Amino acid sequence: MKQKVHSGSKPKLKECLEEEAYLELCRTTDLLSRRLGGLLKAEDLSANQYNILRILRGSPDGLPCGEIGNRMITRDPDITRLLDRLEKRELITRCRETKDRRMVMARIAPGGLKLLAELDEPVREAHAGQLAHLGRKRLWALMELLQEARSEG
């Protein structure tokens, strides 16, 4: 996920505005991601693993693997292996659904909740430290623009 983009040369005339905007986006995301990455690495979590945990925390009833795959845009064999690692560390649990026994529901486990809870504060502080200087107004403006950017892709 980490995508690095060169930030050196001045924009050539031929480069279109959309491309420049994309580069800005990459640079910014990359910069902001580094701190978070450091926090996660200290807990031996990959960004994807962290995302899964947060998704599952938001769905206390659990989610089928396929649904996780849809949200992450990741193929199901890869989701399976991601969940394998998380399950081995007892951060999540899996159990087969009784209704539709084709599905396996993944739920966050106490260990996963605890780990997330420990990360919440530093993560929030990291983001605040990096973005608070924008202020509420510009943050809202930024979020709105980003949503609009995705709204018609």
Place this chain on the structure above:
Amino acid sequence: MKQKVHSGSKPKLKECLEEEAYLELCRTTDLLSRRLGGLLKAEDLSANQYNILRILRGSPDGLPCGEIGNRMITRDPDITRLLDRLEKRELITRCRETKDRRMVMARIAPGGLKLLAELDEPVREAHAGQLAHLGRKRLWALMELLQEARSEG
């Protein structure tokens, strides 16, 4: 003024605006990156390799490996191997500097220029297709906000 007291349940983490903005940023960058990723994969280029080629195109006199590493925020040994792969495909050339013989200058090769040239149009079209609906005004606003976001991290 009366103070509100939490009853029993754990105080919900205040979803801070900065964190939300970061998530929006990630979602947007991720979405936009996928098309580019497809174009690059068709040419067997990783995002990092593509970035290096673009950096080098912007520096016709070549760059020392260390400078590339600085721009990409990537460690020396990894840059070396990235350049190895690019050199093997004759997309770049390397030669030792005569002045300071510790340095090795990497330059883009004709093959690299050609490959980039072939990618320029589809890449630009992809980005335009994804972002043009914002219009110039909002694109500028977005870019400005992103620059400000990085200006104090």
Place this chain on the structure above:
DNA sequence: CAACAATACTCGTTGTAACGAATATTGTCA
């Protein structure tokens, strides 16, 4: 029931990122 679709999984593969440790060469400076 048979055929098919959906779900998750197993297995294998390749390339890469990221990191640590060590080395050779060269330049700089006290």
Place this chain on the structure above:
DNA sequence: TGACAATATTCGTTACAACGAGTATTGTTG
């Protein structure tokens, strides 16, 4: 000159992403 710094490299390691092919189980439908 000798000690040190800078540059790039080699080597080894681990984990992960991404992809393809195939399998087992279960549900659905004609």
